[in-house]
Amino acid sequence: MILNNKINKIKDYVLIKNGNIYDPFININDISDILIKNNKIIKVEKNIKSNSSYLIIDASNKIVTNGFVDLHAHFREPGYEYKENLKSGSKSAFFGGFTRVCCMPNTKPVLDSPEMINFINNKSKDLPVYIYPIGSITKNQDGKEMSEIGEMVNAGIVAISDDGIPVKNSQILRMALEYSKKFNIPVINHAEDGFLVNDGIINEGKTSLKLGLPGNPSISESTMVFRDLSIAEYVSGKIHIPHISTAKSIEIVKLFKDKGVDLTCEITPHHLCLTDEILLDYNTNSKVAPPIRSKEEQKVLLNAVKSGLIDCIATDHAPHSIDEKETDICNAACGMIGMETAFSLVFSTLKKEKMSINSIIDLFSLNPSKIIGISPNPIKQDNEPEINIIDLDKQWVLSENHIQSKSLNTPLIGKKLTGKIEYTLNKGFISKHID
Amino acid sequence: MKKNLLLNTEKIDSIIKRLACEIIENNISLEKTCLIGIKSRGDLIAKRICEKIFEINGYEIEFGHIDVTFYRDDFLSNLGSHKIGPSRVNVDISKYNVILVDDVLFTGRTIKAALDEIFSFGRPLSVQLAVLVDRGNRQLPIKANYIGKNIPSSKTDQVHVYVKNYDGKDEVCIVECEK
Amino acid sequence: MKSKHLIGLETTPKDDISEFIDTGFLFREILERPIKRVPSLTGKNIVNLFFENSTRTKISFELAEKRLSADITNFSSSSSSVKKGESLKDTIQNIHAMKIDCVVMRHPVPGSAIQLTNYVDSVIVNAGDGTHEHPTQALLDMMSLKEHFGNIKGLKIGIVGDILHSRVALSNIFGLVKLGAKVKVCGPPHLIQKGIEELNVGVEYNVDNLIEWADAINILRIQRERMGVGIIPSVREYRRFFGITTERMKNHKKEIVVMHPGPINRGVEIDSSIADSNQAIILNQVLNGVAVRMSVLYLLLGNNDLK
Numbered sequence: 001m002i003l004n005n006k007i008n009k010i011k012d013y014v015l016i017k018n019g020n021i022y023d024p025f026i027n028i029n030d031i032s033d034i035l036i037k038n039n040k041i042i043k044v045e046k047n048i049k050s051n052s053s054y055l056i057i058d059a060s061n062k063i064v065t066n067g068f069v070d071l072h073a074h075f076r077e078p079g080y081e082y083k084e085n086l087k088s089g090s091k092s093a094f095f096g097g098f099t100r101v102c103c104m105p106n107t108k109p110v111l112d113s114p115e116m117i118n119f120i121n122n123k124s125k126d127l128p129v130y131i132y133p134i135g136s137i138t139k140n141q142d143g144k145e146m147s148e149i150g151e152m153v154n155a156g157i158v159a160i161s162d163d164g165i166p167v168k169n170s171q172i173l174r175m176a177l178e179y180s181k182k183f184n185i186p187v188i189n190h191a192e193d194g195f196l197v198n199d200g201i202i203n204e205g206k207t208s209l210k211l212g213l214p215g216n217p218s219i220s221e222s223t224m225v226f227r228d229l230s231i232a233e234y235v236s237g238k239i240h241i242p243h244i245s246t247a248k249s250i251e252i253v254k255l256f257k258d259k260g261v262d263l264t265c266e267i268t269p270h271h272l273c274l275t276d277e278i279l280l281d282y283n284t285n286s287k288v289a290p291p292i293r294s295k296e297e298q299k300v301l302l303n304a305v306k307s308g309l310i311d312c313i314a315t316d317h318a319p320h321s322i323d324e325k326e327t328d329i330c331n332a333a334c335g336m337i338g339m340e341t342a343f344s345l346v347f348s349t350l351k352k353e354k355m356s357i358n359s360i361i362d363l364f365s366l367n368p369s370k371i372i373g374i375s376p377n378p379i380k381q382d383n384e385p386e387i388n389i390i391d392l393d394k395q396w397v398l399s400e401n402h403i404q405s406k407s408l409n410t411p412l413i414g415k416k417l418t419g420k421i422e423y424t425l426n427k428g429f430i431s432k433h434i435d
Numbered sequence: 436m437k438k439n440l441l442l443n444t445e446k447i448d449s450i451i452k453r454l455a456c457e458i459i460e461n462n463i464s465l466e467k468t469c470l471i472g473i474k475s476r477g478d479l480i481a482k483r484i485c486e487k488i489f490e491i492n493g494y495e496i497e498f499g500h501i502d503v504t505f506y507r508d509d510f511l512s513n514l515g516s517h518k519i520g521p522s523r524v525n526v527d528i529s530k531y532n533v534i535l536v537d538d539v540l541f542t543g544r545t546i547k548a549a550l551d552e553i554f555s556f557g558r559p560l561s562v563q564l565a566v567l568v569d570r571g572n573r574q575l576p577i578k579a580n581y582i583g584k585n586i587p588s589s590k591t592d593q594v595h596v597y598v599k600n601y602d603g604k605d606e607v608c609i610v611e612c613e614k
Numbered sequence: 615m616k617s618k619h620l621i622g623l624e625t626t627p628k629d630d631i632s633e634f635i636d637t638g639f640l641f642r643e644i645l646e647r648p649i650k651r652v653p654s655l656t657g658k659n660i661v662n663l664f665f666e667n668s669t670r671t672k673i674s675f676e677l678a679e680k681r682l683s684a685d686i687t688n689f690s691s692s693s694s695s696v697k698k699g700e701s702l703k704d705t706i707q708n709i710h711a712m713k714i715d716c717v718v719m720r721h722p723v724p725g726s727a728i729q730l731t732n733y734v735d736s737v738i739v740n741a742g743d744g745t746h747e748h749p750t751q752a753l754l755d756m757m758s759l760k761e762h763f764g765n766i767k768g769l770k771i772g773i774v775g776d777i778l779h780s781r782v783a784l785s786n787i788f789g790l791v792k793l794g795a796k797v798k799v800c801g802p803p804h805l806i807q808k809g810i811e812e813l814n815v816g817v818e819y820n821v822d823n824l825i826e827w828a829d830a831i832n833i834l835r836i837q838r839e840r841m842g843v844g845i846i847p848s849v850r851e852y853r854r855f856f857g858i859t860t861e862r863m864k865n866h867k868k869e870i871v872v873m874h875p876g877p878i879n880r881g882v883e884i885d886s887s888i889a890d891s892n893q894a895i896i897l898n899q900v901l902n903g904v905a906v907r908m909s910v911l912y913l914l915l916g917n918n919d920l921k
Contacts, residue, residue, distance in 0.1 A: 206812050210624060212724040212746030212784050215807075282725030328702045328723035330744075505644065505652035505912070521643050555649040
């Protein structure tokens with residue numbers, strides 16, 4: 001079986017030798033071997049005898065852990081297949097170690113009905129990753145009428161969100177938070193007050209000052225975070241804050257978590273690991289919403305991840321075509337891709353912060369899995385393998401060759417990263433990722 | 436490299452005196468004549484000729500200077516060779532016979548640039564040329580009216596002119612460079 | 615000369631800024647001659663790309679180019695076509711194809727000039743990119759100050775108006791601070807960037823205090839379209855608090871130098887009696903504008919150090 005840079009079917013026997021297995025779902029953290037036969041784990045033991053017919057993967061000094069879960073991705077299908085589709089997005093996710101991906105509803109048409117959800121489900125059956133659609137809060141993301149949330153839950157959605165369009169109408173948000181209690185799914189609201197954004201392109205601060213670009217202030221996010229959490233507290237709703245980016249928002253999250261509000265939040269690798277100085281050359285690939293913040297804010301975000309105030313990492317993988325990015329900074333689309341780099345970028349950063357590898361992995365698997373309440377698939381006998389093998393010492397430089405997405409909109413090409421997912425196994429597929 | 440001293444202070448002084456006499460002789464109406472030195476050094480030589488003319492017949496002849504850098508045809512390869520200085524021409528040039536003054540006459544390109552520049556100030560009655568040294572090797576059809584000294588040289592030689600109030604000494608020498 | 619392009623004064627070395635200004639004075643002398651043209655840039659192709667309405671800057675650049683004997687092509691396009699976002703990329707490709715030596719560009723989007731340098735080998739001169747920089751305006755302002763005061767170091771310069779939306783203010787701040795002047799900005803507080811002190815400038819909300827402090831003030835044009843749309847309440851209110859009015863200047867004993875990048879809204883940010891008085895050097899600014907643009911084009915197009 002040739003594995004390099006290709007997704008193959010798992011056939012016959014695969015033996016993963018001497019890996020340091022970390023599975024937080026069943027509390028395993030030990031060096032052991034895993035024997036897989038016909039896409040089923042048949043043994044997790046030390047010193048399993050190998051056989052010349054086995055495909056043997058030497059995992060010495062490597063971490064063997066569960067597949068990752070991404071709560072926030074844009075696979076653009078239907079409607080924008082020129083940027084990405086479910087197939088290319090899944091490949092991209094698989095190469096980044098993500099085996100379960102939540103797809104945002106900002107497609108064309110919007111994922112606002114059970115029919116649309118079924119479309120996604122049917123299309124993703126044979127893909128190497130599990131797709132969990134997120135339905136829209138309001139029909140067509142218009143912010144006016146609630147979508148058929150219950151019907152969509154029946155069809156398989158795990159959360160609701162109007163994605164990049166904040167729910168301006170507070171009453172609609174209140175109703176959504178109340179109604180979704182019946183289905184026990186979180187409401188995800190992009191927290192940005194459009195008036196305060198005021199056409200801001202990048203974080204308001206010293207960098208925007210120097211670049212002469214209109215600034216998007218941190219308060220545009222934090223004021224809406226406060227509103228959303230106040231409503232969630234009032235109606236005892238379940239809320240999840242996407243791509244949190246400011247120190248002030250963290251302060252507010254702490255306040256409401258301390259009060260016991262059913263609240264979780266995610267951060268993207270780029271908001272956690274980069275600062276607004278990456279825009280000093282006006283690189284449109286670094287233009288995202290909310291904007292990447294200053295060094296000072298980044299410090300607070302890092303501490304919030306370490307202390308657990310921020311629950312998990314989500315990529316906000318947002319592919320855009322060259323035409324949409326190769327224009328001036330005001331007209332360029334917001335967003336960057338992130339599947340292939342998420343783990344390595346976060347690990348490179350958090351390693352310096354002295355965070356333990358197990359806690360870092362939890363940000364990618366255990367924690368997001370709990371937020372949307374999906375049943376895990378631990379690494380144990382009789383389960384299908386859903387596994388990442390990670391070389392934490394690997395130093396590598398991101399090139400276009402590493403990217404499986406249809407789009408290349410990332411400012412990280414050429415960047416040196418530490419730690420790399422070497423193999424991913426899921427849904428009967430296996431790949432040895434490109435070096 | 437071989438360096439030969441060609442002119443010293445005394446010789447330069449006498450040349451300037453001779454140039455002054457020739458200019459007086461050729462320009463009957465000195466009040467309609469002005470000297471324009473070409474920077475750098477041509478302006479200083481022009482000034483000394485003016486002083487000499489004053490010494491000889493007591494007339495204070497009009498005098499100015501120009502920097503031809505902006506007019507050079509080789510500006511791309513020559514820019515930055517020296518700090519560009521301002522030009523100063525205080526008279527209405529269309530009423531004057533202009534005598535351009537330079538230190539060394541070589542290819543003729545500087546003089547061509549100076550002629551171009553002079554015409555940006557107006558249409559002079561006539562233009563003459565005075566040089567301290569003519570070293571030959573012309574690339575343009577230009578000839579001096581007043582020549583301090585003819586110095587036959589090859590293209591690769593370097594002729595250095597030093598002027599007291601710029602370089603601290605009066606001296607003209609030729610440096611023969613091997614190929 | 616270290617600079618290859620002139621994008622903004624933030625990124626231009628101090629020595630280059632000084633050289634642009636000093637060489638500007640040489641061209642200023644040429645502009646006083648009967649024939650105001652030198653052959654320096656004969657055979658050089660310069661294209662003026664204006665994606666935003668401009669009269670003064672465009673004329674000034676054109677004059678500068680003509681007086682350097684360059685070959686000029688003009689291209690103007692409305693801001694509305696820029697809104698579609700297609701122009702910049704298409705423009706880049708067109709310039710590539712046309713083998714242009716130098717591009718002078720005005721564009722409504724900040725950073726567009728620097729983006730252009732990523733794609734094109736030509737020398738790029740920024741003639742204003744949105745709210746980012748307008749470096750030649752700041753150079754001519756500084757040249758006018760140097761002409762008047764003899765030096766820039768130690769001068770106290772006030773900038774009055776809508777600082778937030780002004781590329782003129784930003785370029786002046788970067789340039790003046792680099793050359794050792796003290797700068798204070800003055801205007802409605804919500805029209806001054808939060809944290810602008812980080813650029814080593816002072817902030818003053820009282821224009822009378824500013825006048826007492828300053829050696830010269832640079833008065834920015836107030837865009838009439840910002841009046842009465844909730845950003846500036848009204849002309850009379852702006853005049854009362856920030857206008858350089860005849861009465862206000864009478865109350866101050868000292869005579870300070872008054873500058874304005876033009877075009878002037880007479881009776882709004884400045885009264886005619888002040889704009890036309892001896893203390894105003896506004897017309898010198900216009901003349902120096904041509905001279906300093908000649909200097910910029912001459913020095914950048916003949917920049918030997920980089921070849």
